[in-house]
Amino acid sequence: EPEVTQTPSHQVTQMGQEVILRCVPISNHLYFYWYRQILGQKVEFLVSFYNNEISEKSEIFDDQFSVERPDGSNFTLKIRSTKLEDSAMYFCASMGQVVYEQYFGPGTRLTVT
């Protein structure tokens, strides 16, 4: 069964450093998403991406964040200058065109020290 994959599974970084989180969505999907979940809190939408551009972003997704689909398979989230409060689980998701059902990757746990 096709699945969304994410790397790394855990990233530890120092405050102020840049991190890139990587995702490989399901191959025939066209819509891609990033979410985050701070420990003990709900899953929060960050950004959606379709047709090589951002279709929507939340207020969390400020200038420190960017997304890219550098090739036909990868979808990345970059945080330019990490803050302590960026520590969270980051989930990538993808969705096909036929039904509005999103499938999530296993997540990257980001720890900012």
Place this chain on the structure above:
Amino acid sequence: RKEVEQDPGPFNVPEGATVAFNCTYSNSASQSFFWYRQDCRKEPKLLMSVYSSGNEDGRFTAQLNRASQYISLLIRDSKLSDSATYLCVVNPRDDKIIFGKGTRLHILP
């Protein structure tokens, strides 16, 4: 009213019992509705979509009440493996989805 609201629980239910969760949503124009399940420190996994006519998948039944803006999930003959957090998810428009905070379920042996 919050966009998507759920009782956080926890619901502590003996194995074999039936348990039901409700979820309310604020946007009356919402298009699609889903239940996801999330195990501790894992990703949300799609459990089932919720259709206007209600739908059933094995021990799980989902229903939608558009007039009252709530959806429900019923789990019959609960198993220990059903222990998880159940997330109500609403699609208010286009491809955006909004998660509720989730309801924690503990099935007791």
